[in-house]
Amino acid sequence: MVEKYIRRKLFMWHNDNYRDFPWRHTKDPYRIMIAEFMLHRTKAEQVEPVYQDFIRKYPDVDSLAGANPVETNKVTRRLGLHWRGKHFINAAIFIKDRFRGRIPDSRDELLSIPGIGEYVAGAILTVIFNKKEWVVDSNIARFLNRFLGLNLSGEIRRKRELIEISKSLYQTTRSGYLTFALLDFSSLVCKPVKPVCDYCILKMKCNYRKRHL
DSSP states (O other), X not given: OHHHHHHHHHHHHHHHHOOOOGGGGOOOHHHHHHHHHHHTTSOHHHHHHHHHHHHHHOOSHHHHHTOOHHHHHHHHGGGSOTTHHHHHHHHHHHHHHHHTTOOOSSHHHHHTSTTOOHHHHHHHHHHTTOOOOOOOOHHHHHHHHHHXXXXXXXXXXXXXXXXXXXXXXXXXTTHHHHHXXXXXXXXXXXXXXXXXXXXXTTGGGOHHHHHTO
């Protein structure tokens, strides 16, 4: 099965290519949520110092729910999107009111939280709760589309075909590690522009490389 092949190869590759970020050292779903909000269309290296400052100031749901949007914006505006400060507070208030400050471990409940979409829900479920849930963002979608030769176009991360493939791919007891491996691989090797095909551990079975030899 191709999914087993992808997992095995990525786990091998990731042993030597793991990117270390502070949000990868926590099992607190709140901190993963904050990191993923910040990582939206922003490079991890840019997010890291802002994330650390934010967590120092707002270490949990309660502290963020009671925060002043002006103050949160002072931290998040360095990321370039000024709406993020209020965005974070709205999510924290919702979690406090609806879930008594506890971030849930089901996809449907996570999706009810303002600002959490399918990708962030999947990231929390795999990284924090190690569930066999699917995860697809634009980078993971690009990799799977290329490798499998699906020739999908448009906003492919929402395509049912890719979601079904991801569900099969995530049938592993190491789902959180797989999420990190996929994100790192799609950032370092299967890049949006000029993928590093010659050094790709998956190149022997990659449909994209076969077409571009």
